Amino acid sequence: ISSKMKILITGGAGFIGSALIRHIIRHTEHRVVNVDKLTYAGNLESLAEVEADPRYAFEQVDICSRSALERVFAVHQPDAVMHLAAESHVDRSIDGPAAFVETNIVGTYTLLEAARAYWQQMPSERRTAFRFHHISTDEVYGDLHGSGALFTETTPYAPSSPYSASKASSDHLVRAWHRTYGLPAIITNCSNNYGPYHFPEKLIPLMILNALAGKPLPVYGDGRQIRDWLFVEDHARALYAVITRARVGETYNIGGHNEQANIDVVRSICRLLEEMVPDKPAGVANYEDLISFVADRPGHDVRYAIDAAKIQNDLGWRPQETFESGLRKTVRWYLDNREWWRRVLDGSYRLERLGQGALS
Ligand code: NAD
Numbered sequence: 001i002s003s004k005m006k007i008l009i010t011g012g013a014g015f016i017g018s019a020l021i022r023h024i025i026r027h028t029e030h031r032v033v034n035v036d037k038l039t040y041a042g043n044l045e046s047l048a049e050v051e052a053d054p055r056y057a058f059e060q061v062d063i064c065s066r067s068a069l070e071r072v073f074a075v076h077q078p079d080a081v082m083h084l085a086a087e088s089h090v091d092r093s094i095d096g097p098a099a100f101v102e103t104n105i106v107g108t109y110t111l112l113e114a115a116r117a118y119w120q121q122m123p124s125e126r127r128t129a130f131r132f133h134h135i136s137t138d139e140v141y142g143d144l145h146g147s148g149a150l151f152t153e154t155t156p157y158a159p160s161s162p163y164s165a166s167k168a169s170s171d172h173l174v175r176a177w178h179r180t181y182g183l184p185a186i187i188t189n190c191s192n193n194y195g196p197y198h199f200p201e202k203l204i205p206l207m208i209l210n211a212l213a214g215k216p217l218p219v220y221g222d223g224r225q226i227r228d229w230l231f232v233e234d235h236a237r238a239l240y241a242v243i244t245r246a247r248v249g250e251t252y253n254i255g256g257h258n259e260q261a262n263i264d265v266v267r268s269i270c271r272l273l274e275e276m277v278p279d280k281p282a283g284v285a286n287y288e289d290l291i292s293f294v295a296d297r298p299g300h301d302v303r304y305a306i307d308a309a310k311i312q313n314d315l316g317w318r319p320q321e322t323f324e325s326g327l328r329k330t331v332r333w334y335l336d337n338r339e340w341w342r343r344v345l346d347g348s349y350r351l352e353r354l355g356q357g358a359l360s
Pocket of ligand 1 (some may be wrong): 015037062136192
């Protein structure tokens with residue numbers, strides 16, 4: 001793999017995609033083309049530090065549009081694709097599954113076909129080096145039911161939510177395009193990410209921002225559901241290790257060995273806020289008093305936990321953050337970057353977008 005690739009990244013205006021692009025522009029000499037539709041979850045303000053870099057380009061494109069993708073491949077001539085664009089929020093997938101089927105399944109299919117047509121006509125040397133890296137979730141494996149087991153790369157798929165079912169479908173399509181057409185694909189399945197620039201509907205930023213505003217901290221059910229948390233910048237480093245060094249056809253699980261019950265995550269956030277923001281909102285004696293248990297999410301998986309031994313052994317990747325150090329950095333980031341999340345909360349991040357139709 002050359003040290004100066006052009007990498008087409010879908011979903012680069014999202015939480016993980018923007019961390020990946022910041023990582024690549026900061027730490028490597030590669031070029032990046034960010035292909036993103038800019039749904040509510042896409043925020044170009046997360047890419048402020050790279051937008052003026054000549055190695056970065058942005059294309060506002062829907063991955064369900066074959067003709068738009070063909071134009072992007074023809075114009076940019078990428079050496080690799082890293083596919084992160086997706087509808088990603090489980091609760092939204094329960095209320096409205098259509099967009100998940102459309103983007104995660106049909107969009108991945110459309111991208112695979114556009115990539116295959118492009119790859120087949122590449123000169124043979126570049127064709128051999130081409131990579132299609134599909135970024136997926138550990139939720140495709142379903143539920144560990146509180147047992148001591150971990151998800152490995154050979155755990156059978158058993159998705160529970162419309163979100164995880166749509167991601168499982170997309171994984172199957174990518175594997176089939178590799179087996180059937182020889183497309184040089186790699187898949188990674190990662191555990192829950194957290195860190196800076198996380199959209200405030202997700203658990204950790206929601207709790208931080210609600211606590212700062214003196215609002216209730218809603219915890220599903222009894223809060224005993226266990227998630228395995230990974231700091232987003234550790235995920236970005238793992239993805240970079242995979243796209244540059246992994247063998248074609250492989251699957252890697254990525255996780256931080258940081259299993260936490262949801263209620264403990266919320267309590268840890270409260271403790272960090274007690275330390276960092278002792279001046280609490282009016283009427284709040286302790287942040288923990290704001291915790292309020294709400295009806296559980298339907299189909300809620302009890303436990304996810306990843307065995308990341310393969311990527312550690314094959315590629316030497318290890319997370320740099322513990323949950324404690326990563327959570328501390330995350331809370332600090334939300335305290336120091338109020339402008340970023342205020343503009344998300346009041347919707348103004350959507351008003352200054354490039355192109356038309358961003359508000360539709
Ligand atoms: P996100 O919701 O923050 O970002 C998704 C991005 O995709 C947004 O910028 C959005 O505008 C874009 N997008 C959505 N539909 C599109 C379409 N039709 N065409 C083009 N762009 C479109 O998501 P995220 O948390 O950054 O997750 C990125 C990927 O990683 C997803 O594939 C997700 O399934 C996977 N993943 C996420 C986690 C996690 O904890 N967040 C864990 C494992 C895997």
